[in-house]
Amino acid sequence: GAGVSQTPSNKVTEKGKYVELRCDPISGHTALYWYRQSLGQGPEFLIYFQGTGAADDSGLPNDRFFAVRPEGSVSTLKIQRTERGDSAVYLCASSLRGSYNSPLHFGNGTRLTVT
Amino acid sequence: DQQVKQNSPSLSVQEGRISILNCDYTNSMFDYFLWYKKYPAEGPTFLISISSIKDKNEDGRFTVFLNKSAKHLSLHIVPSQPGDSAVYFCAASEGRDDKIIFGKGTRLHILP
Numbered sequence: 001g002a003g004v005s006q007t008p009s010n011k012v013t014e015k016g017k018y019v020e021l022r023c024d025p026i027s028g029h030t031a032l033y034w035y036r037q038s039l040g041q042g043p044e045f046l047i048y049f050q051g052t053g054a055a056d057d058s059g060l061p062n063d064r065f066f067a068v069r070p071e072g073s074v075s076t077l078k079i080q081r082t083e084r085g086d087s088a089v090y091l092c093a094s095s096l097r098g099s100y101n102s103p104l105h106f107g108n109g110t111r112l113t114v115t
Numbered sequence: 116d117q118q119v120k121q122n123s124p125s126l127s128v129q130e131g132r133i134s135i136l137n138c139d140y141t142n143s144m145f146d147y148f149l150w151y152k153k154y155p156a157e158g159p160t161f162l163i164s165i166s167s168i169k170d171k172n173e174d175g176r177f178t179v180f181l182n183k184s185a186k187h188l189s190l191h192i193v194p195s196q197p198g199d200s201a202v203y204f205c206a207a208s209e210g211r212d213d214k215i216i217f218g219k220g221t222r223l224h225i226l227p
Binding site for chain 1: 119121149151156157158159160161164204206213214215216217218219220
Protein backbone atom coordinates (compact mmCIF):
# COMPACT_ATOMS: atom_id res chain seq x y z
CA GLY A 1 0.00 0.00 0.00
CA ALA A 2 0.99 3.67 -0.13
CA GLY A 3 3.54 4.83 2.38
CA VAL A 4 4.03 8.23 3.98
CA SER A 5 4.24 10.88 1.28
CA GLN A 6 6.07 14.19 1.72
CA THR A 7 5.99 17.11 -0.67
CA PRO A 8 7.97 18.78 -2.00
CA SER A 9 10.98 16.48 -1.98
CA ASN A 10 13.27 19.50 -2.28
CA LYS A 11 12.70 23.13 -1.41
CA VAL A 12 15.13 26.00 -1.89
CA THR A 13 14.15 29.32 -0.37
CA GLU A 14 15.74 32.63 0.48
CA LYS A 15 16.48 33.68 4.02
CA GLY A 16 13.48 35.42 5.54
CA LYS A 17 10.86 33.69 3.40
CA TYR A 18 7.95 31.51 4.57
CA VAL A 19 7.74 27.80 3.69
CA GLU A 20 5.19 25.03 4.07
CA LEU A 21 6.08 21.36 4.06
CA ARG A 22 3.33 18.77 3.58
CA CYS A 23 2.95 15.25 4.92
CA ASP A 24 0.37 12.64 3.87
CA PRO A 25 0.44 9.82 6.42
CA ILE A 26 -0.50 6.20 5.85
CA SER A 27 -4.28 5.89 5.73
CA GLY A 28 -5.72 5.04 9.14
CA HIS A 29 -2.63 6.07 11.10
CA THR A 30 -3.74 8.28 13.95
CA ALA A 31 -0.31 9.37 15.14
CA LEU A 32 1.87 11.70 13.05
CA TYR A 33 5.38 12.97 13.84
CA TRP A 34 7.72 15.58 12.45
CA TYR A 35 11.47 15.21 12.80
CA ARG A 36 14.39 17.22 11.45
CA GLN A 37 17.70 15.69 10.41
CA SER A 38 20.82 17.76 9.91
CA LEU A 39 23.96 16.44 8.26
CA GLY A 40 25.72 13.84 10.42
CA GLN A 41 22.98 13.82 13.03
CA GLY A 42 20.11 11.55 13.88
CA PRO A 43 16.47 12.60 13.45
CA GLU A 44 15.58 15.31 15.96
CA PHE A 45 12.02 15.28 17.33
CA LEU A 46 9.92 18.36 16.57
CA ILE A 47 6.23 17.63 17.21
CA TYR A 48 3.79 14.73 17.55
CA PHE A 49 0.06 14.69 16.73
CA GLN A 50 -2.50 12.22 18.01
CA GLY A 51 -5.50 12.85 15.76
CA THR A 52 -5.93 16.58 15.20
CA GLY A 53 -4.22 17.78 18.35
CA ALA A 54 -0.55 18.27 19.07
CA ALA A 55 0.22 15.82 21.88
CA ASP A 56 3.80 17.02 22.28
CA ASP A 57 5.37 20.05 20.61
CA SER A 58 8.35 20.29 22.92
CA GLY A 59 10.82 19.82 20.06
CA LEU A 60 9.83 22.89 18.05
CA PRO A 61 12.95 25.10 18.25
CA ASN A 62 11.16 28.45 18.44
CA ASP A 63 7.94 30.26 17.54
CA ARG A 64 8.90 30.49 13.86
CA PHE A 65 7.92 26.83 13.59
CA PHE A 66 4.30 25.74 13.62
CA ALA A 67 2.48 22.59 12.51
CA VAL A 68 -1.17 21.75 11.92
CA ARG A 69 -3.23 18.68 11.24
CA PRO A 70 -6.77 20.07 10.92
CA GLU A 71 -8.61 16.91 9.87
CA GLY A 72 -6.45 14.32 11.57
CA SER A 73 -4.80 13.19 8.36
CA VAL A 74 -2.56 15.50 6.28
CA SER A 75 -0.19 17.70 8.24
CA THR A 76 1.65 20.88 7.28
CA LEU A 77 4.83 22.12 8.93
CA LYS A 78 5.13 25.89 8.57
CA ILE A 79 8.35 27.85 9.02
CA GLN A 80 8.28 31.64 9.11
CA ARG A 81 11.21 34.00 8.47
CA THR A 82 13.47 31.11 7.48
CA GLU A 83 17.11 31.21 8.55
CA ARG A 84 20.12 29.43 7.06
CA GLY A 85 20.24 27.22 10.17
CA ASP A 86 16.83 25.82 9.26
CA SER A 87 18.43 23.97 6.33
CA ALA A 88 17.93 20.25 6.95
CA VAL A 89 15.89 17.24 5.87
CA TYR A 90 12.44 17.38 7.44
CA LEU A 91 11.04 13.91 8.03
CA CYS A 92 7.44 12.98 8.66
CA ALA A 93 6.36 9.65 10.15
CA SER A 94 3.07 8.04 11.08
CA SER A 95 2.01 5.11 13.19
CA LEU A 96 -1.20 3.21 13.82
CA ARG A 97 -1.48 4.63 17.32
CA GLY A 98 1.09 6.01 19.70
CA SER A 99 4.62 4.85 19.16
CA TYR A 100 4.65 2.46 22.11
CA ASN A 101 4.81 -0.97 20.48
CA SER A 102 3.82 0.55 17.14
CA PRO A 103 6.80 1.48 14.97
CA LEU A 104 7.00 4.71 13.04
CA HIS A 105 6.82 4.63 9.24
CA PHE A 106 8.83 7.46 7.73
CA GLY A 107 8.48 9.33 4.47
CA ASN A 108 11.51 10.16 2.33
CA GLY A 109 11.68 13.67 3.71
CA THR A 110 11.77 17.20 2.34
CA ARG A 111 15.25 18.64 1.91
CA LEU A 112 15.02 22.33 2.80
CA THR A 113 17.83 24.65 1.74
CA VAL A 114 17.77 28.25 2.93
CA THR A 115 20.13 30.49 0.94
CA ASP B 116 22.45 16.42 26.05
CA GLN B 117 22.45 13.21 24.07
CA GLN B 118 20.10 10.71 25.71
CA VAL B 119 20.85 8.06 23.10
CA LYS B 120 24.48 7.66 22.11
CA GLN B 121 26.03 5.77 19.25
CA ASN B 122 29.73 6.29 19.73
CA SER B 123 30.92 4.61 16.54
CA PRO B 124 30.23 6.81 13.49
CA SER B 125 31.16 3.97 11.15
CA LEU B 126 31.89 0.27 11.05
CA SER B 127 33.27 -2.00 8.31
CA VAL B 128 32.56 -5.73 8.30
CA GLN B 129 33.40 -8.50 5.88
CA GLU B 130 30.46 -10.05 4.04
CA GLY B 131 29.30 -13.21 5.83
CA ARG B 132 30.67 -12.13 9.22
CA ILE B 133 28.76 -10.75 12.19
CA SER B 134 28.07 -7.01 12.44
CA ILE B 135 27.64 -5.63 15.97
CA LEU B 136 26.31 -2.11 16.41
CA ASN B 137 26.28 -0.60 19.87
CA CYS B 138 24.13 1.99 21.60
CA ASP B 139 24.13 3.51 25.09
CA TYR B 140 21.40 5.54 26.75
CA THR B 141 21.29 7.79 29.78
CA ASN B 142 17.58 8.05 30.56
CA SER B 143 16.59 5.24 32.95
CA MET B 144 12.92 5.90 32.15
CA PHE B 145 13.31 4.59 28.60
CA ASP B 146 11.44 1.31 28.31
CA TYR B 147 11.15 0.70 24.58
CA PHE B 148 14.06 0.55 22.19
CA LEU B 149 14.19 0.39 18.41
CA TRP B 150 16.64 0.11 15.56
CA TYR B 151 16.07 1.84 12.24
CA LYS B 152 17.99 1.47 9.01
CA LYS B 153 18.43 4.28 6.50
CA TYR B 154 19.55 4.29 2.88
CA PRO B 155 20.59 7.57 1.17
CA ALA B 156 17.70 9.80 0.07
CA GLU B 157 15.17 7.60 1.86
CA GLY B 158 13.49 7.85 5.24
CA PRO B 159 14.51 5.51 8.05
CA THR B 160 12.82 2.10 8.02
CA PHE B 161 11.96 0.13 11.13
CA LEU B 162 14.14 -2.92 11.71
CA ILE B 163 13.56 -4.42 15.13
CA SER B 164 12.48 -3.40 18.63
CA ILE B 165 12.69 -4.59 22.22
CA SER B 166 10.78 -3.69 25.34
CA SER B 167 12.52 -3.35 28.69
CA ILE B 168 10.89 -6.50 30.04
CA LYS B 169 13.05 -8.56 27.67
CA ASP B 170 16.79 -8.84 27.22
CA LYS B 171 16.78 -10.29 23.71
CA ASN B 172 14.64 -10.16 20.61
CA GLU B 173 15.40 -11.98 17.40
CA ASP B 174 14.03 -11.57 13.89
CA GLY B 175 15.77 -13.57 11.20
CA ARG B 176 19.36 -12.35 10.81
CA PHE B 177 18.79 -9.52 13.29
CA THR B 178 19.01 -9.81 17.08
CA VAL B 179 18.80 -6.99 19.58
CA PHE B 180 20.24 -7.40 23.07
CA LEU B 181 19.34 -5.14 25.98
CA ASN B 182 21.41 -4.76 29.16
CA LYS B 183 19.34 -2.50 31.42
CA SER B 184 21.85 -2.34 34.25
CA ALA B 185 24.50 -1.06 31.85
CA LYS B 186 21.99 1.05 29.86
CA HIS B 187 23.34 -0.56 26.74
CA LEU B 188 21.84 -2.25 23.73
CA SER B 189 23.35 -3.83 20.67
CA LEU B 190 22.19 -4.99 17.27
CA HIS B 191 23.72 -8.15 15.82
CA ILE B 192 23.43 -8.94 12.13
CA VAL B 193 24.55 -12.39 11.08
CA PRO B 194 25.53 -13.19 8.44
CA SER B 195 26.15 -9.68 7.09
CA GLN B 196 25.11 -9.11 3.49
CA PRO B 197 25.96 -6.33 0.98
CA GLY B 198 22.41 -4.93 1.25
CA ASP B 199 23.01 -4.31 4.95
CA SER B 200 25.28 -1.37 4.08
CA ALA B 201 23.35 1.61 5.44
CA VAL B 202 23.16 3.97 8.41
CA TYR B 203 21.68 2.37 11.52
CA PHE B 204 19.91 4.47 14.15
CA CYS B 205 19.27 3.39 17.69
CA ALA B 206 16.16 4.97 19.25
CA ALA B 207 14.27 4.88 22.52
CA SER B 208 11.02 6.05 24.06
CA GLU B 209 9.77 6.53 27.58
CA GLY B 210 6.63 4.72 28.60
CA ARG B 211 3.47 6.55 27.67
CA ASP B 212 5.51 9.42 26.24
CA ASP B 213 5.36 8.70 22.55
CA LYS B 214 8.32 10.84 21.61
CA ILE B 215 11.10 8.68 20.17
CA ILE B 216 14.66 9.90 20.68
CA PHE B 217 17.25 8.89 18.09
CA GLY B 218 21.00 8.50 18.28
CA LYS B 219 23.34 10.00 15.67
CA GLY B 220 23.65 6.77 13.75
CA THR B 221 26.39 4.34 12.73
CA ARG B 222 27.29 3.88 9.08
CA LEU B 223 27.81 0.18 8.35
CA HIS B 224 29.92 -0.86 5.34
CA ILE B 225 29.78 -4.49 4.29
CA LEU B 226 32.96 -5.37 2.44
CA PRO B 227 32.95 -7.97 -0.38
